[in-house]
Amino acid sequence: MxxxxxxxxxxxxxxxxxxxxxxxxxxxxxxxxxxxxxxxxxxxxxxxxxxxxxxxxxxxxxxxxxxxxxxxxxxxxxxxxxxxxxxxxxxxxxxxxxxxxxxGPPVEAIRAMGSKSEAKKLMEAAGVPLTPGYHGDDQSPERLLKEADAIGYPVLIKAAAGGGGKGMRRVDTREDFLAELASCQREALSAFGDAHVLIERYVVRPRHVEVQVFGDTHGTCVHLFERDCSVQRRHQKVLEEAPAPGLTGKRRGEMGRAALEAARAIKYVGAGTVEFILAPDGAFYFMEMNTRLQVEHPVTEMITGLDLVEWQLRVAAGEPLPLKQDQLAFRGHALEARIYAEDPSKGFLPSIGKLLFLSMPADGAHVRVDAGVDEGDVISPHYDPMIAKLIVWDETREKALSRMRAALADFQIAGVASNIGFLSRLVACGAFAQANLDTALIERESAVLFPPEAPPPDEVFFLAALTQILGEQGVKGCGRHDGWRLNGAFSRAMAFRCGEFENTVEATYLVEIYRFALGKRSVSARGRLTGKMIAAEFDGQHVQAVVVAACGALNIFLDGAAHKLEKLDPLDVAAEGGSGHGGLLAPMPGRIITLLVEPGEKVEKGAPLLILEAMKMEHKLTAPATGAVRAFYCVIDDQVAEGAELIDFEPETI
Missing domain, CATH: 3.40.50.20 (Rossmann fold)
Structure with a gap:
């Protein structure tokens, strides 16, 4: 070793x-x-x-x-x-x-699977079922359009050297094909240094099911069962689970054998993953083989009790695989959620900045956290914005889902945006809970997963007010802050904004207690602030929460939900009026790829205006309203900083 x-x-x-x-x-x-x-x-x-x-x-x-x-x-x-x-x-x-x-695998295996086009040819020769498509060398837009027409829409454009959803687009109509092709090729060239693409029939309502394989240098190859990775956004996986729900033993055996045929065809050594598209009728097709360890390997480890990294090390050192195929079995069900610094409400736009607060569930027999950062670390614009992977296991899928919901409620982040709230809605939504899975689940369930912003509970504003008062009492050398007055009670107004909702709490200081009024509701309040924990009592009801003060805001974690409140000055009246023009800003550092409209052009709300490349992905900046683009403050290939003004946009006046 x-x-x-x-x-x-x-x-x-x-x-x-x-x-x-x-x-x-x-x-x-x-x-x-x-x-x-x-x-x-x-x-x-x-x-x-x-x-x-x-x-x-x-x-x-x-x-x-x-x-x-x-x-x-x-x-x-x-x-x-x-x-x-x-x-x-x-x-x-x-x-x-x-x-x-x-x-990892030998160079010949990487070469064989490195091009999706060449991999398809090898798999066809090995008898592995393939999705109909074009995998040829002629990459002219005219030829690719012709092949897409012949396959029939919808089609999927995929970077031949790609992975991770980069350089991949679904195209539903002929009219959209060339624009999406150009975008795919740009993204593929940037991410992989190769603009070569292939075209495949898009299987409607497909599931993404992959099989973990392992080979050694002694000629043994085994599979370690399958994972379902259907829940995706931008062709990138969000939730993974093992085993795949609803898969019969017969189908599991067929997919396992097909994966082994694929691995043996290239004399595979080490950890690899054979990915399949599973159609609603049960048919499955080879998609690609990843010649490496996968992000989602922990769910396989949780159901098999094995350490796949240990297997990799032993195989690379020349040892035989620890187990034969007939010695392998799985137990229970595991789920993995990828915790990202991103804002799902803004198209999953990555969020960069310092992790001012990070509290994760404790590792144990049922919960595992694979983290790449600690509190105080920075999510930079240079790399993938993953914070951690949250993995849970239990005897059944239903119990594992319950574990995941509880673990997500215990995952708390301040300083950057995160997808935790989105993941909580995802694992709770009916379609996922009932294993009604396909790669379009997020789009299909968008009404549930992206609900209109709801007002926070009154208790969130009460907690903010109580935190501010208790914090002031803890400040040394600032005089008395308990509201005591020689001739009676003292009252003050404390205003807060949470998202689009603003509320003012009228606080009256009494003896060892406070009276909070919010709208028509009035409660007695008392509490204790210990570090970041607040134990409060509102009209006799006990409430506990975590409160993190950062960058002028209060981050309140209550009942599994996170609320970010800004403190406002109730006497501050914002200026009215103005020109009506709005500068559209860069949401993150990146490079300008394309300007999609001409200065002076009128556009509808949501129309794409420019494309910014950041974190190896393309992000479209769209019109916030119907209006006109007065000017661009950038040109193609400009490197822009976060917050840089890119477009002078004038909304249409009514």
């Missing part, structure tokens, strides 16, 4: 690999960019080596820098994690040339 390995990755997967290596007595070397100098994976590893500036192409994708770091630290092997160089043929070859073991 290896004595020391280098991990050519960052974030939660690097931390995950370190955990297993430490248990096995293997020393670890982390690598880091300028942006990650104080990152969690750097703090956890035994050693750490700087490999370049923040952009991934100059650090985590710089093969020569990583090989040099491995040589410098005498690492015997490199674990690539997932993403970055994990499926890079040149990196695998560079490791071999440097005499360093690549903890």
């Amino acid at each position: 290896f004595e020391k390995i280098l991990i050519a990755n960052r974030g939660e997967i690097a931390c995950r690999i370190i955990r297993t290596a430490r248990r096995m007595g293997i020393k670890t070397v982390a690598v880091f960019s300028d942006a990650d100098a104080n990152a969690r994976h750097v703090r956890l590893a035994d050693e750490a080596v700087h490999i370049g500036p923040a952009p991934a192409r100059d650090s985590y994708l710089a093969i020569e820098n990583i090989i040099a770091a491995a040589k410098r630290t005498d690492a015997q092997a490199i674990h690539p994690g997932y993403g970055f160089l994990s499926e890079n043929e040149a990196f695998c070859r560079a490791c071999a040339e440097a005499g360093i073991v690549f903890i």
